[in-house]
Structure formats: structure tokens, C-alpha cells
Amino acid sequence: MLKNADQKLMWPAIIFVFVVMILSAMFPEKLNTITGAGSSFITHELGILIDSVAVGCVAVLIWLAFGKYGNVRFGGEDAKPEFSFASFAFMMFTAGVGAGLVYWAIGEPIYYMLWPPYGVEPLSAEASTWAITYSTYHWNITGWAIFLLPAIPYGYYMHNRKKSNLRLSAVCAEVIGKKHEKSWLGYMINVFAIFGTLGAFSTSMGLSAELLGAGLQKVFGIVPTTGVKVTIVASFIIFYIVVMTLGLKKGISKLADICVYVSVAMIIFILVVGPTSFIINYICDSTGMILDNFFRMSFYTDPVHKTNFPQDWTIFYWAWYFAYLVMMGLFIAKVSKGRTIRQVILTCVVGSSLGCMLFMGVLGGYTVDGILTGSLPIIEWFHEKGLSAAVIEVISSVPGGSILLIIFLISVYFLITTTMSSATYAVSLMTTKKLEKDGDPALAIRITWCIAVGAISMVALLMGGAINTIKSMAIISAPPMIILYVIMFICLIRWLKKDYTVSSNIMEHIAVEEMETKEADK
Secondary structure, eight states, X not given: OOTTBOHHHHHHHHHHHHHHHHHHHHSHHHHHHHHHHHHHHHHHHSHHHHHHHHHHHHHHHHHHHHSTTTTOBTTOTTOOOSSOHHHHHHHHHHHHHTTHHHHHHHHHHHHHHHSOSTTOOTTSHHHHHHHXXXXXHHTSHHHHHHHHTTHHXXXXXXXXXXXXXXXXXXXXXXXXXXXXXXSHXXXXXXXXXXXXXXXXXXXXXXXXXXXXXHHHHXXXXXXXXXXXXXXXXXXXXXXHHHHHHHHIIIIIHHHHHHHHHHHHHHHHHHHHHSOXXXXXXXXXXXXXXXXXXXXXXXXXXXXXXXXXXXXXXXXXXXXXXXXXXXXXXXXXXXXTTTOBHHHHHIIIIIIHHHHHHHHHHHHHHHHHHHHXXXXXXXXXXXXXXXXXXXXXXXXXXXXXXXXXXXXXXXXXXXXXXXXXXXXXXXXXXXXXXXXXXXXXXXHHHHHHHHHHHHHHHXXXXXSHHHHHHHHHHHXXXXXXXXXXXXXXXXXXXXXXXXXXXXXXXXXXXHHHHHHHHHHHHO
């Protein structure tokens, strides 16, 4: 069944995550203290490193998109895209955002109104300006650049160098050396990379279950007990096993299309029935604020006032995104065949950023308007019921709230399922010994990972303390991930220089031969 699976990599990675969870349950305070201290060290002491590399990702992608390699096509000059442009864009978007987009589009402005950056007075007009600006910034170009950068070397390795072994150590072999690809170093790189994906993703599942539980209570009066949340996660697992069984083209691609159409329809409805003029102006204002303050926000560490705002939010976000190296890198690479490097970068970074800007602007704008005008007791909801319940109350307050809330819950469900499917597909690719050309990983491998990811998410939900521990460990993984980013970029440049120098020499040789032939004919 699993004859084409790299079982020496797959099972240890799964077991490692479970061991961490069990230790978290056995020694919750001790392990939380240790990992929390490690996470705090990363965000506070290495924050400027993370900020700098994040901005570096943006710079590198700009150079790749508009430099001499921008027209390099994944799969070669004659390669054709396997997906329509819309499906291609939608898959990248839904893989990256998950349910977190609609959750934090409302949640972040609430936090930033209460605890704004730069020493601004809470709940003031100035706080509202920064609220939507920072919400959009955290889900914009820099974050998507971090997501995308590993996909470029992965895509070139997979489609242009025609490699069927997609272990991260194999991709990095150009730098670490062939002898280390299968050594303990290569093995640790692979296990560590998978852990980052599983760890970061399992915590997102807990957030989604909590949000859906609060929604079910609002709509049907069902108290979101642990049993209810377990049922929600179980339904996720069943649904996305079906999606994974259908594969990339018939499953994930179609689900991503439906997901975007439903979510965008919901956003447009809120824009039309909500404070339309305020929201549109708010989006324009925040766009100007980001353009005007991009570098200030990118390198803001607040060493004087020590509010911890950049450490708790911006640096935390970037570190979190780095943990998704395998998931986003491999998945985007897989669906990008037939596209040029420039097309992939512009579609992913610019297109997805605009999509996030729409969601953040409309949902965040509606939320901030409710706070500023006093038309909605959002701050009271937040303090009394918690963030998930506050998000549900905000959606319920929109005209046509009951029907809209059901659509919102469906959107959340589809978003998290699409992200689960993308993550599972990526780790299935990485743990396949030899991937057939343009094929999916074997069904047995996909189903095994479905069950494993589902079980990890379920255990993380049941062991409340485990989520915090894994979240901290995902942040701790940022510096090693950054090293892998650098290695992958060096590999990409070496491949491009080698392949295109050879190609240039061949073309020059052909041109000379043609000239000599013409001279001889004369």
C-alpha cells in the first residue's frame, strides 16, 4: 500500500509531533515555560533578523520577477498550464489564508483599537487608522513573499530539473552536498520541515473549531462543548479525505473555486449593505498608510517604549509564516507548471495581497465603524464572550445576519478544509519516494497523511496546553527555516546560472553553424 512512501521519513515526523503533544499534556507548565521562553527569545532578541529576512524575501521576488529570469517557465518553454488562471490563483490564495483570514479580519482591528502601536491612545481615531493598516499589512505583500519564495526553487527543481524526489534535503543538495542529502543532517532537515508544517497547521485547526463552535451556538443554540468541537474536527477529516481522494484537479482545485466564490459573495454583500462609503474610503486610506509607512512598519521593534506590539504581532506573524516552508513551497510549486516565474510571483504576491486587502478592508472596516460610531458593542462582546464569540456577533449584526452567518460558517468550513487539503497534499509530495511526472502522490500516502493530520489536530484540540506548546515551537523553528530559505535561494541561482549559461552557449554554437552553412552555400 505504502510501497512508494518514504516511511523512514513519514512515521518519525508523525511520531515526533505526537510525542511533543504527549509531553505537553504530561508536563504542561514546565514545557509551556520552556517553549514560551524560547519563542519570546526569538521574537525579542532575533526580531530584527526576522524583519530583515522578511523584507529580503520581497526584494528577492521583485528581482526575480523583473530580472532576466522572470520569463523562465516552469516545465520548459513548451509547458502548458494545468489549471485555468482563476483556479491557479484561487488555490494559492486559499492554501495560504485558511479560516484565519475571516477570523483575524475582525479580530485584529479589535486588538489594535484596544492596544494600538506607536503609543497611540486606545479607542481613538488615530488608533482606528492604524487598526486597519496593520491588519492589512500583516496579510499583505511581505507575508505572501515569505510564503512564495521557497516555491520558486521547488518549482524549478520539480518541473525544469525533472526531479521526482521532493525531499527538502534533496532540493538543498546543491549546497549541503550529495553526501549529506541522506545523512543525519538531511534527515533532520526533512523531519524538522514537516514538523513546522504540522505544528503550525494543527493550531489553526483549533482556532477554526472554536470559531465554528461559537457560530453553531449562535445559530442553533448548541453549546460548544469539547464533544461538539471534536465532532467539528471529525467532520473536517471526513470531508477532506473525500477531497484528497479526488486529487488535485478534481478535488482541491474545485473546492478552492467554490470557496472563493462563496467568500467573495459574502464580502460584497457586507460591503453593499454595510457602511459602504466608510469602508471604501477606509481601504484607500489604509493603502496610503502602508505605502507611506512600509519601511517604518517593516523594521519597527519599539526599543524605547517596549510595548511589545511588533514582537507580539509583526515578528510573530513573519516567524509563523516561515514555518509553512514545505506546505506553501511544495503546493504552489506543484500547481505552477506552465507559468513563468514572473506570472507566479505577480499572481501570488500581488493577487493574493489584493484579495486579503478586500477581506480585511470590508470586515475590518465594518468592525471599526461599529466601534467608532458606538452602533455595535463590539468591545463589550470581546471582553465578556471572547474573540471567537465577538467575531460571530459582528457577522450576526449585518442586515440579513442569520442567513449571512450560515454563509460565513460555510465559508470558514471550506477555507479550513482547503488549507488542510493543501497541507496534506504538500507533505504527501515530500514523503513520496518517486513522484510520477505530473501525477499525484499515491492515494494510500494521501489517505495516511489525512488520518495523521486529522489525528494530530484532534489531539491538539483535546490537549489544550499542547496547542500553545506547538505554537511556540513553530516560532522557535523560524531561524532554522530562514537558513533553509537562504540555502534554497542559493540552489536556485546556481541552477539558473548553470542551465542558462549552457543554453546560451548552445544557441551561440547553433548560430555560428548556421552562419557557416550560409557562407558555404554562397
